[in-house]
Amino acid sequence: MSDTLRADGIKLSLEMTLIFIRSSSSELDLNARFLKLMGENRINLPFLCNAARDGSKSGTYCIFSEDTPRAKRFIAGDETLAACLDDLPSVGSISVFPHNFNLAFLGHMLRLLGQSGAPLYGLATSISALTMITDFSRLEETAAHLARHVSLPGNHSPFNPDIRIKSM
Amino acid sequence: MSEKQLILVVDDDPDLVESVSMKLESEDFRVAKAYDGIEAMDRIKEERPALVILDVMMPRKNGYELCDELKASDQYKDIAIVLLTAVADAVTSTSYTHMDGKTTMADDFIPKPIELDKLMEMVKENLE
Numbered sequence: 001m002s003d004t005l006r007a008d009g010i011k012l013s014l015e016m017t018l019i020f021i022r023s024s025s026s027e028l029d030l031n032a033r034f035l036k037l038m039g040e041n042r043i044n045l046p047f048l049c050n051a052a053r054d055g056s057k058s059g060t061y062c063i064f065s066e067d068t069p070r071a072k073r074f075i076a077g078d079e080t081l082a083a084c085l086d087d088l089p090s091v092g093s094i095s096v097f098p099h100n101f102n103l104a105f106l107g108h109m110l111r112l113l114g115q116s117g118a119p120l121y122g123l124a125t126s127i128s129a130l131t132m133i134t135d136f137s138r139l140e141e142t143a144a145h146l147a148r149h150v151s152l153p154g155n156h157s158p159f160n161p162d163i164r165i166k167s168m
Numbered sequence: 169m170s171e172k173q174l175i176l177v178v179d180d181d182p183d184l185v186e187s188v189s190m191k192l193e194s195e196d197f198r199v200a201k202a203y204d205g206i207e208a209m210d211r212i213k214e215e216r217p218a219l220v221i222l223d224v225m226m227p228r229k230n231g232y233e234l235c236d237e238l239k240a241s242d243q244y245k246d247i248a249i250v251l252l253t254a255v256a257d258a259v260t261s262t263s264y265t266h267m268d269g270k271t272t273m274a275d276d277f278i279p280k281p282i283e284l285d286k287l288m289e290m291v292k293e294n295l296e
Binding site: 008009011095097098126127128129153154155156157158161 | 180182183185186187190201202203204206207210227228
């Protein structure tokens with residue numbers, strides 16, 4: 001297989017905090033409680049991935065670092081939720097698009113991420129983008145490694161965001 | 169058999185570009201994609217589209233700037249442009265006045281979030 005796959009672009013996120021929530025079936029749905037809390041307080045979730053298995057549910061979420069102190073204050077008000085939640089500061093996402101529902105593309109990206117030595121904390125796909133969560137401090141070098149092995153259009157859009165839309 | 173018309177979809181949100189592109193392809197259009205105004209101009213120079221679906225807020229060159237550039241160009245002024253805007257309440261016609269007093273003339277506009285069926289109707293109307 002060729003070492004180069006075609007992509008239209010790569011986008012990097014701002015610095016974020018990763019939040020893991022695990023809840024068993026005997027408990028209230030803590031993931032739903034977390035989502036309600038964030039929604040009521042207008043805290044954006046740029047990354048969200050839920051899983052359910054054998055009656056237990058887990059959720060992986062990202063919130064922007066600048067929202068983290070506020071989010072933690074709200075979470076602290078729900079002792080049950082706070083007890084089932086772990087967080088990891090200073091992560092970021094790399095989104096490569098489009099993936100065109102191509103499993104070879106997914107495998108290629110994971111292999112490149114592995115080669116770069118960057119950890120993988122979360123992975124999700126949307127309609128267009130394959131998004132990987134890693135350390136924020138390694139975002140630029142990891143994106144540069146991916147870009148060396150992916151064929152991007154000439155004059156492609158910049159990797160870093162310079163426009164951010166926030167729900168008020 | 170008539171050749172499929174080319175539509176250029178321009179937005180910095182890859183998911184929006186992909187969902188609009190899939191809908192256009194299902195309606196028998198060909199699609200080119202770009203993620204900001206600079207890339208869009210490159211695509212237009214490569215192959216002239218029949219219509220551009222153009223987001224407003226984008227990095228490097230925004231939709232208003234590209235729209236102005238195309239409408240001021242003898243070569244490209246006939247390309248139909250549908251603006252996508254998240255501030256549709258502020259847009260009462262295809263002539264949109266900016267805060268700095270400049271005016272952009274597009275052929276049509278549609279508010280975000282987009283209703284895909286409505287967008288398809290708009291595309292077809294502007295191609296007639």
